[in-house]
Amino acid sequence: MAELHVELVAADRQVWSGEASLVVARTSSGDIGVMPGHQPLLGVLQSGPVTIRTTGESGDGTVVAAVHGGFISFADNKLSLLAEIAELSDEIDVQRAERALERAKSDADAAAERRADVRLRAVTGVH
């Protein structure tokens, strides 16, 4: 099966890289799914979960990451996800995210609330 190479990079580190068969990300005009052989694409990401269905050497499975702002670019079967902040779902501290959500709700800080919400949804898998 055809596969595409994915690089998920945050501003200060490389978060994940490997082969995948499908990547679903949220752009400002809605969710977009990229499969191998997609037309070259450059889009603006909204903060939201990114789902990577892995194949090949990475093994069959699903990697979910919380991505806060950034870009998706695809060309030559190579997909880059650039984000200022990106966390894999298994790196996220659920309790801390829940606390952050509570705090953001009480402070009425919409941006922080959204960030915490995205984190939690990346962990629980409810999109």
Next chain:
Amino acid sequence: MGATLRVYKRRIRSVTATKKITKAMEMIAASRVVKAQRQVAASTPYASELTRAVTAVATGSNTQHPLTTEAERPTRAALLLITSDRGLAGGYSSNVIKAAELLTERLRAEGKEVDAYIVGRKGVSYYAFRERAVQESWTGFTDSPTYADAKAIAAPLIAAVQKDTAEGGVDELHIVFTEFVSMMTQTALDDRLLPLSLGTAAGEQDEPAKGGEILPLFEFEPSAEDVLDALLPRYVESRIYNALLQAAASKHAATRRAMKSATDNAEELIKSLSRLANAARQAEITQEISEIVGGASALADATAGSD
């Protein structure tokens, strides 16, 4: 113990104490250089992917954007100078300040006003001492900058570029920082960030091996303008972040070198002071012997006279 010998001994003790301190600072700086270099390497994938994306949009669409178009008659330029918070780094800060002065002169000669934005206490105090206007300054993080710091610096700069020149905005954005070439070499460098010159942004594409490659036609989501709008501020932030990290690595390397030569000097000083102290001790002994011999012979003469 004689007075001169005591003075020498005291100076040796104090130089030894200084040597211990400089040696410790050298070791700390050496370990920090490695850490800073690792940070530079970790930020590289993001920066290179971003550069690729910017190149793709800029060449793949005819979009005009205030951040990429050159003003016909640029009248004001912003200069971001990155220095360090602390000294003890040899000529590190003065070199980069000198480079900024040269650039300022060049821009003035081209008829542009220069707005200064400064990072690091050394640069701030240089400008404050000369009573020059500083638009904005940041201190306190030059040793280990984070991406949030780069964002904080980029925000007012981008706002200034987007504003009309008549209302106090700027047409160009220059950055002066110290490039980390190697452990031994760091060079002060000036670079124009905006307007984007496609020559530098497309530099990676112009490599001979890829010379004939045609960039694919991108589909933009939601539109080329929106992508560029979102992309360019990130590009500026990432360039500033990279400059901050390189400056931090350079600062630590410069500190290491300065402290190494301070330690070497202290060793030299201790060596020559011990020689002087030895000579003083010998002179003291010789004098004591001659006093004893002199005293004894005087005594012998006296007893011989009374017999």
